[in-house]
Amino acid sequence: MTDTITAPWTSEQVAALEQFQTASGMHPFTCGADLHSLPPALVPSHSGWYCPDPACDYRQDWAHTFMTNPSAWPKPFGDRHGPTPEEAHDAVLAAISNQSAANVPGATTEQLPADVLALLDTGRYLSTACETGRLLDEAIVRNPDRGDLPGWRDRMHTRCRLNHKFTGVLCGCPCHEEKP
Ligand SMILES: [Zn+2]
Ligand SMILES: [Zn+2]
Ligand SMILES: [Zn+2]
Structure with missing residues (x-):
């Protein structure tokens, strides 16, 4: 046996x-x-x-x-x-x-092969985290009484995974620009 x-x-x-x-x-x-x-x-x-x-x-x-x-x-x-x-x-x-390995910042496990990427017009990429951060910015303007919103916005920007999961294009959000 x-x-x-x-x-x-x-x-x-x-x-x-x-x-x-x-x-x-x-x-x-x-x-x-x-x-x-x-x-x-x-x-x-x-x-x-x-x-x-x-x-x-x-x-x-x-x-x-x-x-x-x-x-x-x-x-x-x-x-x-x-x-x-x-x-x-x-x-x-x-x-x-670990399933979440593909979602850690900078992970390239799900990225398409370079020869496939070369055929794509990937354009600009804003991560869902940073995109949500931008939406929160708008909500902050509309709801100045909600003191908790800036905290949520900052949290979203720190949650950005930086590169597009499938194409590797870097997130274009200004929050990633080096501050002098
Ligand atoms: Zn039984
Ligand atoms: Zn951002
Ligand atoms: Zn970002």
Whole structure:
């Protein structure tokens, strides 16, 4: 038999097991309790598998090691529906590399390849944060009694991610200009 892993599992392992259950193209682990006519697929958690039926307390604390390794899942054949193992693999990798990594200031992970960018007329870019800051400026003028608005505006400008997520064009907001 194959190697097994025993709970507790990491978030990465849980994400991979979730993908395995729904998208691997292989038969998912199902509940081993007798009370179901059609055993439901088990749901992975940090502390192991559990049965999605709230009336069922079936638990299982082990999984096959290959279940957490999408590249070990079988390749698609015929006209199988749902995501391919490659797509499932990418989904797991996305879950593994902290989703928010693409949103930190200066991140280039989502940027298009240079040869594609060369075909685009990207023009000026104002980040959503700085754009919201500008909108707050207008709101400040209209609502001088709201003393909290300048704080929100300043916060928005400090939240700017600086470069366009997909094109890398730098934010054109004046707040980024060096003050002498
Ligand atoms: Zn069950
Ligand atoms: Zn700004
Ligand atoms: Zn900005």
